Amino acid sequence: MVQIPKTPRSVPTSADVARLAGVSRATVSYVLNNTSAVRISEPTRRRVHEAARELGYVPHAAARSLRAGHSRMVLMPAPAFPVGPLYSRFIRELQSALGRLDYTVVQYGSVGLHGDEAARAWAELRPVAVLVPGSGLGPQGVTVLKRSGARVVVTVGPECVEGAHALQMDHSAVGFAAARHLYERGRRRIGVVVPAEDGLEAFSVPRLDGVRRALTGTDATVTELPLGYDEGAAARLAADWRARGLDAVFAYNDEYAMLLMSALQDVGVAVPEETAVVGADDLMLGRLLRPRLSTVHIELPSGRDLAELVDRAVRDPAAAPETRKVLGASVVHRDSS
């Protein structure tokens, strides 16, 4: 029988498990890593699992990845922008799809790191794939990540970066759809809310561009309306609303639309008679407002599709980076427009 030390080391190792189970360290590794290449009898497997449980041993992902040459860790830096419910759901779907493909998804909460400096911090964890939301990563950052062993870098946002796969989300389609809808409803003097909050430019600038693009060559005008997300700012914007002579507003998203619509109603501006209001994101709250809020429904890619792209690229890291345009936008017409 094997000797078990009375006071175990504070962190048990696979050698301890091997000793207790009476097998080699290699066998412990085969069993606990579920290697299918090596046949190991059921009783031996059981003995290894029991010994691991008794000692409280779990394999060290990092040591395993050092041996294997690459990890199964997919790193997702936390986005620098405030995340809405739509995007949260996309992230959850993606994590669960990658989990089913046996990857470990970790989100890196890098606050205050930018661009290539951030890429170096991520590289220290030696992920096999990195999914970068938003913008800011440059070609240099992609190189740092790849040289540190990342087989795949995918950007998920408005831009493409050399060397990386891109799920390109073109938010100008959102503004385009809203503006076309308002134009078709007979509106000609169209305001566009531009949030004053940091981190939203990557979305608000293309949305505004989309509005302009939709109305180019028509008789409609476009007016930018900077707006902070607070009641006071909305009340000030509403106070001189009639002086602006606008007959419609695309309010960036449903939350800003709700903020502005309440302020307009407070000063007696009739929605939609005097001013039509359109939001975006198709949140539940839009259906709860009176009048019910018209909105742009945004279709994000499925988390499963992105997970499969990652997995394919991990298996074939030499394949050329793909760019996919993945954002669908369509107006849901309710009572506010």
Next chain:
Amino acid sequence: MVQIPKTPRSVPTSADVARLAGVSRATVSYVLNNTSAVRISEPTRRRVHEAARELGYVPHAAARSLRAGHSRMVLMPAPAFPVGPLYSRFIRELQSALGRLDYTVVQYGSVGLHGDEAARAWAELRPVAVLVPGSGLGPQGVTVLKRSGARVVVTVGPECVEGAHALQMDHSAVGFAAARHLYERGRRRIGVVVPAEDGLEAFSVPRLDGVRRALTGTDATVTELPLGYDEGAAARLAADWRARGLDAVFAYNDEYAMLLMSALQDVGVAVPEETAVVGADDLMLGRLLRPRLSTVHIELPSGRDLAELVDRAVRDPAAAPETRKVLGASVVHRDSS
């Protein structure tokens, strides 16, 4: 001079940096890990940094932590419940405070893992500290984590677990505050919304308990109102509202309050005259509703305080686990109650 291979290995190592800089691997490690214990001349430091940059080398956090015996990684499993803006802000604050203390915060997106199974998956990453939101981790899981080298385990939620520090968030205080307010406003037949959605029981059950506790020994009655977060369910609840004879409702949070209040108004129930409505979370949207929504403002602990607790406990892992009650609740009285 040092020979530089024409085609560098795909992943450069510290040995490559040492060769290019003409120094030892130990020197590379001292310089890149910012070790202050060893004096190294400025020109040498510069040479090492230049070589690392040229080769695209970044240190391997896992290898470094294998050498050091522990990592600087703080692991936060992603919560299993839908996260509101209040909680998101707390998490962001915490991450940034831990970042300033030189920890690397990673969120683990473990979908479908529970209890001790989840703890084993987290342990594979060998974090130095684990912050577990919500409930589900048992004393066994804490043991697994500690035996794998975690110096600190902190639960952030309704329960305390043996062996772990606890930031205990007692959500019964939220229901208690709401019920006291309604009682003082003369309401006696009080409904309590209980969300039908999975993952919210850890909050909704104590909130309901708090309402019951506040009204024990009074002449008020408490009625549970199960409600799914969709318009149809709210309309059905509103349809036979008058038959229930309720004069007030604590609607779990501001979002459910908005859902229910719209449905009540649609069937002509006057808020607050016939039925007072109170939400919780003090979201912006409550101020945008008409009537403006009364709510329970929830005070979470500051992220900085938790970061300091983690850092202290990492330095002194033998200290006895602390439990701190950290949730403050106070009513913000507006027009709906």
